Amino acid sequence: MAAEGDFLLRYRTVSNKLKKRFLRKPNVAEASEQFGQLAKELKQQDCPQYAAFCNLAMARCEQTLFNAPGEALSLTEAARLFMEAERETQQLRSPGFEEHLQAAVNCYSFAVKVYIEVNQPVMAASLCLELGNALKEMNKPSEAAVYFQRAAELQVQVPIECLLSLGCVATCKILTRDFDAALSIFTEMQFLIQERALQVPGTSTPVGSFLDVLARCEISRVLLLMLLQPPPQKLLPEHAQTLEKYDWESDSHCQVNFLQENVFLLLQSVVMACQEKDIDSLKSLQTELWPLLSPEQNQLLHLLVLERVCPSGQGF
Template structure:
């Protein structure tokens, strides 16, 4: 097959020929396994010829075959292959400025991902010991992360990506580090969307997940708490919630910096320099000392991630524009 109308005619002919083999005939049972293999082979040829939408259709047909054979894992994997091809078609069209009509390729990708996740959950349910609660499928969570990444990075659909990251985090409740990763991605999307209240809520959830069971605050957990601490301070200074709207746990976040004693660092995962700089930042914002804020921005810059630097710039601009 090659590019152009000839390739589509060639594809349709082969696709129909395989489909015809699945029709019931008198005294003859269709060979579903053979048809599944042939759909898969045709899909691979379409992939090589850079016809992702056709490859997606073939993988969906192969998945239907596997479903009729009650092969849930095989059906799920073919659906994932189809989802990836439909997504590739959508991304290719978007980059060329010619997205699919009504986003049909994206809709097909989302549908395939969702159906595959359901099949994996069903397969796990069958294998799980009866009478015990069924744990969420890590494969299903992985699909939400994969879809979220494609939506955010390849298609710049940040709001839809946030939904997928949130769903992944819900499926990862038994795996704290994986859940924290998904929540971190969700928080980044919320910041990108300007949903600072939502981001603050997500960082609070991350702190709760990290502190459950008195997990040691070292290694990855320490890094996560460090990110949460610094980002929550910046978000609180941007939002400027009234004392009546500020929950006790968030009030304590700022109190550490407003009333910290000299020579003490009440946050174990911050260096003394970081703590003192944040303390100065909180006090400068509370007193609306714009001159000190400008000097602190330069000093804090090297201690912050790119995301936190963006929040700091937002805070400085907000302070310069006057009271809310």
């Protein structure tokens, strides 16, 4: 309580210096510096929420001084401190209304807005990603997806970064069991790679990180299509074309040369096992594919096996 009282007294003292007085202009720069010093002291004393309020006051001062970079930096620091305070509250399992989290989200959003206004979309996107990752860590994938999507929109001029952000959106959709949305996002990512990716000269094969992202999209899309099992009349043309490549009677590995041959053949077998409703083969294929897939893809495969074992959905 003593620390809180001291903080409030010093905060008010600095704030009073900003009040307009007759024939005297307030020294905003000095007030901003003093708020910053108070914020550092409070941060060292493990009082992140109070330090965050001081950074907010700094941001208002920098706004008055028309210093957009300074305003954005102060808002970002306030956001991180509010987020730290929220994590501490959650770790202590203290009752609350997530007020620190809401304050953090607001500060991040204002900082993003400032960076957009000064034409710094890269900085704005990085803050969206930072907030998205923080929300995902707090088991809030639905909220996180919004900021990952915003990051992707801001990174439209940088294809690989845009793809990675969209991949985060897809992950969040999978975590919330919105498999239709995840499938749409992975399909959008594949179209983006076809349009924007660097390619091997004379071919349509992407290079570098684009190839890794394309492989992730292809495997995830096949597994999601098997999990969703859309009826033929509702199967979109792009999804039908994907499944045609895995028809056992067609020699289609040349069309998916970005996958290792053993992965392609195992996926082809998964498609056939699902079509034939061969549960035993599907379980065996799961064992073979397990070391070749990412944790997220293995989770999809696991859900696929459960759905085939318990068609009523009890496996979920």
